[in-house]
Amino acid sequence: MDFNSFLTSLGTSFAIFVVLMLLFTWLSRKQGNAVVYYPNRILKGMDPWEERRSGERNPVAWIQEAISSSEQDVVTMSGVDTAVYFVFLGTAVGILVLASLVLLPLLLPVAASDPGESGTNSNGAFNELDRLAMGHVQQRSQRLWAFVFATYWVSIVTYYLLWNAYKHVSDLRAAALVAPVVRPQQFAVVVRDIPTPPEGQSRKEQVDTFFREIYPDTFYKSLVVTNNKQVDKIWQEIEGYRKKLSHAEAVYVKSKTGSNPAGTRPTCRTGFLGLLGDKVDTIDYYHEKINELIPKLKAEQKVTLREKQQSSALIFFSSRLTAASAAQNLHSRMVDTWSVVDAPEPCQIIWSNLPKNFYERHIRQYVVYFIVFLTIVFYMIPIGFVSAFTTLSNLMKLLPFIKPIVKEKVLRTVLEAYLPQLALIIFLALLPKFLFFLSVTEGIFSESHAIRAASGKYFYFSVLNVFIGVTVGGTLFSTFKTIEKDPNIIVPLLANSLPGNATFFLTYVALKFFVGYGLELSRMVPLIIYHLKRKYVCKTEAELKEAWAPGDLGYGTRIPADMLILTIVLCYSVIAPVIIPFGVVYFGLGWLVLRNQALKVLVPSYESYGNFWPHIYTRIMAALILFQLTMFGYFGVKQFYYTAILVPLPILSLIFAYICKQRFYQFFHDTALEVVRHEVKEIPNMEHVYRSFLPPSLATEKPDDDQFDDAASQGSKSGSAV
Amino acid sequence: MDFNSFLTSLGTSFAIFVVLMLLFTWLSRKQGNAVVYYPNRILKGMDPWEERRSGERNPVAWIQEAISSSEQDVVTMSGVDTAVYFVFLGTAVGILVLASLVLLPLLLPVAASDPGESGTNSNGAFNELDRLAMGHVQQRSQRLWAFVFATYWVSIVTYYLLWNAYKHVSDLRAAALVAPVVRPQQFAVVVRDIPTPPEGQSRKEQVDTFFREIYPDTFYKSLVVTNNKQVDKIWQEIEGYRKKLSHAEAVYVKSKTGSNPAGTRPTCRTGFLGLLGDKVDTIDYYHEKINELIPKLKAEQKVTLREKQQSSALIFFSSRLTAASAAQNLHSRMVDTWSVVDAPEPCQIIWSNLPKNFYERHIRQYVVYFIVFLTIVFYMIPIGFVSAFTTLSNLMKLLPFIKPIVKEKVLRTVLEAYLPQLALIIFLALLPKFLFFLSVTEGIFSESHAIRAASGKYFYFSVLNVFIGVTVGGTLFSTFKTIEKDPNIIVPLLANSLPGNATFFLTYVALKFFVGYGLELSRMVPLIIYHLKRKYVCKTEAELKEAWAPGDLGYGTRIPADMLILTIVLCYSVIAPVIIPFGVVYFGLGWLVLRNQALKVLVPSYESYGNFWPHIYTRIMAALILFQLTMFGYFGVKQFYYTAILVPLPILSLIFAYICKQRFYQFFHDTALEVVRHEVKEIPNMEHVYRSFLPPSLATEKPDDDQFDDAASQGSKSGSAV
Secondary structure: OOHHHHHHHHHHHHHHHHHHHHHHHHHOOOHHHHHHHOHHHHHOOOOOOHHHHOOOOOOOHHHHHHHHOOHHHHHHHHHHHHHHHHHHHHHHHHHHHHHHHHHHHHHHHHHHOOOOOOOOOOOOOOOOOHHHOHHHOOOOOOOHHHHHHHHHHHHHHHHHHHHHHHHHHHHHHHHHHHOOOOOHHHHEEEEEOOOOOOOOOOHHHHHHHHHHHHOOOOEEEEEEEEOOHHHHHHHHHHHHHHHHHHHHHHHHHHHHOOOOOOOOOOEEEOOHHHOOOOEEEHHHHHHHHHHHHHHHHHHHHHHHHHHOEEEEEEEEEOOHHHHHHHOOOOOOOOOOOOEEEEOOOHHHEOHHHOOOOHHHHHHHHHHHHHHHHHHHHHHHHHHHHHHHHOOHHHHHHHOHHHHHHHHOHHHHHHHHHHHHHHHHHHHHHOOHHHHHHHHHHOOOOEHHHHHHHHHHHHHHHHHHHHHHHHHHHHHHHHHHHHHHHOHHHHHHHHHHHOHHHHHHHHHHHHHHHHHHHHHHHHOHHHHHHHHHHHHHOOOOHHHHHHHHOOOOOOHHHHHHHHHHHHHHHHHHHOOOOOHHHHHHHHHHHHHHHHHHHHHHHOOOOOOOOOOOHHHHHHHHHHHHHHHHHHHHHHHHHOOOOOHHHHOHHHHHHHHHHHHHHHHHHHHHHOOOHHHHOOOOOOOOOHHHHHHHOOOHHHHOOOOOOHHHOOOOOOOOHHHHHO | OOHHHHHHHHHHHHHHHHHHHHHHHHHOOOHHHHHHHOHHHHHOOOOOOHHHHOOOOOOOHHHHHHHHOOHHHHHHHHHHHHHHHHHHHHHHHHHHHHHHHHHHHHHHHHHHOOOOOOOOOOOOOOOOOHHHOHHHOOOOOOOHHHHHHHHHHHHHHHHHHHHHHHHHHHHHHHHHHHOOOOOHHHHEEEEEOOOOOOOOOOHHHHHHHHHHHHOOOOEEEEEEEEOOHHHHHHHHHHHHHHHHHHHHHHHHHHHHOOOOOOOOOOEEEOOHHHOOOOEEEHHHHHHHHHHHHHHHHHHHHHHHHHHOEEEEEEEEEOOHHHHHHHOOOOOOOOOOOOEEEEOOOHHHEOHHHOOOOHHHHHHHHHHHHHHHHHHHHHHHHHHHHHHHHOOHHHHHHHOHHHHHHHHOHHHHHHHHHHHHHHHHHHHHHOHHHHHHHHHHHOOOOEHHHHHHHHHHHHHHHHHHHHHHHHHHHHHHHHHHHHHHHOHHHHHHHHHHHHHHOHHHHHHHHHHHHHHHHHHHHHOHHHHHHHHHHHHHOOOOHHHHHHHHOOOOOOHHHHHHHHHHHHHHHHHHHOOOOOHHHHHHHHHHHHHHHHHHHHHHHOOOOOOOOOOOHHHHHHHHHHHHHHHHHHHHHHHHHOOOOOHHHHOHHHHHHHHHHHHHHHHHHHHHHOOOHHHHOOOOOOOOOHHHHHHHOOOHHHHOOOOOOHHHOOOOOOOOHHHHHO
């Protein structure tokens, strides 16, 4: 790719971003769009238009608001997890800004003023960007010392900011946990691997006896996990009919207002997909169906609670100190029985994974790791092909009929700029669901944990495949024969092919941030979907609410994507320092746009109190070590005599990572007692806490089993939001 | 070494053993020797001669008693640690007996009936033992399948017995911990890394506030660790003078009985070593000295308690459940503050290590590991030289003047049999103290833990240096040039030199068990020392008691020595199956002799409830994997086509080790709550528990500080035996 197509790409992306931002400014002012642009505020019962008074006509008002918002605002509006995500974005910006302050004024003149050498450039010809890169410096030149210094500088800046960030996140987590409000999950623990109960004792008695003996003062109640497959099915069926019923009722009410004051009762067919079968009155039909199912649900609930108890339970304590302590204690001599862990939020529990036993979990885990390994390795091949084939010259050879299109100068430039990146982005969009599915299959019982696991897999996938895959893949075609002869060549090969791919990644990053964040901010897709649905589908309030439900930040894919960018920028930071400003814009723009989204739009679907941070931290360290190794390899390629001076860096990184982990990590795994030692303000309503963990399919109907021995409020799911 | 010298060595060793056993039978009957042969019984207030009635004249009565004693007897007389050690001995015997049942009838005929091949034998000539070994089987022979089967058999037998043993030890530990008796250490935890107290708060207030808030119901008291260097010094000085005083008084009393009814008051000189200076009356002099020091001690105690408080403390709880739970909990967000762990027995605490902070401990640990690594690597060189030089033919070349001695046939045979082994044994005797010192330097604060750490280091030292060192060392001299050319040769080299050294190790094992256990049983050395001391040194009861104090099993050196034997026997079990009976005799005889010692002689100096087991287990697994790798290498040397069939074995071992660790290990690290959930029978006397942890130098005098705010009993150290 030459410099022109790079500039075109950059310009187009920027133009798209500006258009989208203007669209956002215009659309977000319309009253009817409030639910699309301010759903978080609306759901929290706030006035969506509050800020209007100050900057009515100002198209950058949202930027001012984002900047002036405090971390506490973010925690209040969107939870600790979101605040931690901003700590990550801030740290990334910090690292890159501090790096650029030294690297840009130092390295660019050093590289540009070098007499230069030909041949190392992968295209065989110089362009303006390549002149500013380390590849332009002559081999064995003393100027390389500046690059050595830069490598150290980037590393030290990263250590410093990461240490502060880890400390800050730990404070955020502690502040959230110490707050004296009743959170059901702080009063509960999950116990798995309960052994078979002794003869003549029910599972519930067994569990109660065990925990009451150890925690006589604070044990409140237990909730044995049941196999809810059957009852869930019936419950969902009823819920489905209820929705259809209220839809039909809304249609009926609407039909009354016209010339027909009696209205038309809606009808439907009972057969396949509502297309075949008898025509019946919809409202009556669904009423009938629901009335049929309710006794069935009640019977199934009874059977489930009595006979489908499984080897897992939730235990409730009247003190959160005890719950925190219990989750850290070894209860049974054998680790494969009575394993007790912290309970996640009720809404996060993946019930079907709770009863999976100790050995099954371990075996599943290793099988999943193996599958992920295969996925990573075997996707490498297609990605290599994609990046090799989607250069225009290759495409023309393969598909001669596109030649006339390519001849158009403008079109050609655009295509050349976007083709490889588009292939890549589409490709990556297919994977996350699969990885999440795999993580759930491992037996993880908390949604946020499963998302973290999937995100980790996705990160290693993207670094290995996109970064190393594309880098090496581009050069692979020409040098495949060489590798066959000597596999040791791979490291210098990687280092060699890095500079040639710098512009590819520059375009990739620019496309990501301008178009990606533009779409994010303008919410074009949700807006269109919402308006279409409102017009043609939704009849009831509930349906409408569902149509504009904003969703959450989507850490599972967002963080690996960010991490990939950070990895790319870090690895190129010294080799081609011009990439750093792009990284700064990516993370800075991301910070701005997402701050707006977090405050006004997105609603987190769970809260893990910053448990995502250790994962992010590990990946940043992995990226840093990859950067250091790459630099080591690249200095080797440059035949720099003192390359060995870089050897301490990866070792230093490992020591730093170890110390950080030692010092901070355990608090993200166990709840420190000093944090929860203060009791909550009000005496917790334990029945409420207990009910918030009841699965909805078991909690909706009037309780009449021994598990429901008192008739407290029915506010099952709603309690989870406390 | 030829077969003759081997038989001579065996015969001599056996003769020594028989003589020592007869000596034991004869000496142990004498009334005056009871304190040497039955100290454990005497200290426990039992009749040492109890068994006399049944088998008065029977020289093997002790064997009958050892065999008929139950595990419960061992636990009662000598504690759980000793019982666990017998589980280890029993497991070793079990593994070797089960292995020999298949290996001896299978492999010996297979090897002996083989036409054989010359050249693989390191001596170049066959002897009777070599004919029975795998080395005698021809290369590529189908007979090697029998040896493959044998390798699998040994591995499977080891897995099976190890699993049972681990389970059994876990039961033993649980039974000991569950017992409803008051053990001070079960009611206490150690807290280290206490942060600097806030302004205006003493360390003690800080600690009390912190723990009282978290454990309001069960917190009893805290004991802040102080810097006792100064006060210990004064206290020891006083104790020394007291001993000397009572000695002088005893001498004075004795002198009265003679012709001189007034007696002669003993005198001494006050100067250097009692040789120079003024001559004074000893009794008066020491009285004076003690009276001088007591106010000094009191003053120093006050200063110590007030001003020398350090960043560590012991916390006492009125419930052992709370103590067990507290030791497993994370108390502070930062792992480097308020780290809480189980308290060891009071007598085990290494006080000076308690205040060492988190980072110091880690750094010390890595420095120590590095020193150990250096020790292991650089001792390799001298050991190699020793084993190469101490063959007689080498000695004759180097020291021509010993030729006439060597010419004597008998002497020559004896020398040839013992020289290399003696060098080895003496060499190994120097090391354990150094390794224990290193382990204490690491910052470990419990004696039993430090001994375990030293024992682990000693094991790796002995396996690497003695086993691999001697094996390879013998061959190294001739093949040093080859290794220089190609370091990859080391593995086949090791496998190649194994059979040639089999007889060396046979003699080594035989010497170890016959002479070692003979000396152990007959207690010749303690007997002679005791009688000498009684006659010439001891005047008072206390001095006499000190003279016959029996000591403990000495796990620090005993277990690594046993593990070395087990490693050797396992590694040779298939290559030269004749070694197995020797192993059986070693562990069987050890079991018998030590059973006698445990029941009657030795007194454990601490109790760690079987915490030694995971270490033993890990080392047995390491030995097994070394055996499997050796076999893999040796089959390769034999050019067996299907050598790859052994690849699953080490993998299987790793999986087995992992599962075992997962299932059993955590209980040896943390106390399971189900084990301590039953409260102790009597209400514990908490003041008593607290005082048992007071260092003697602070507890002897009348308390008058705020740490001693009530005047309970002064039974400080004696309480630790509860």
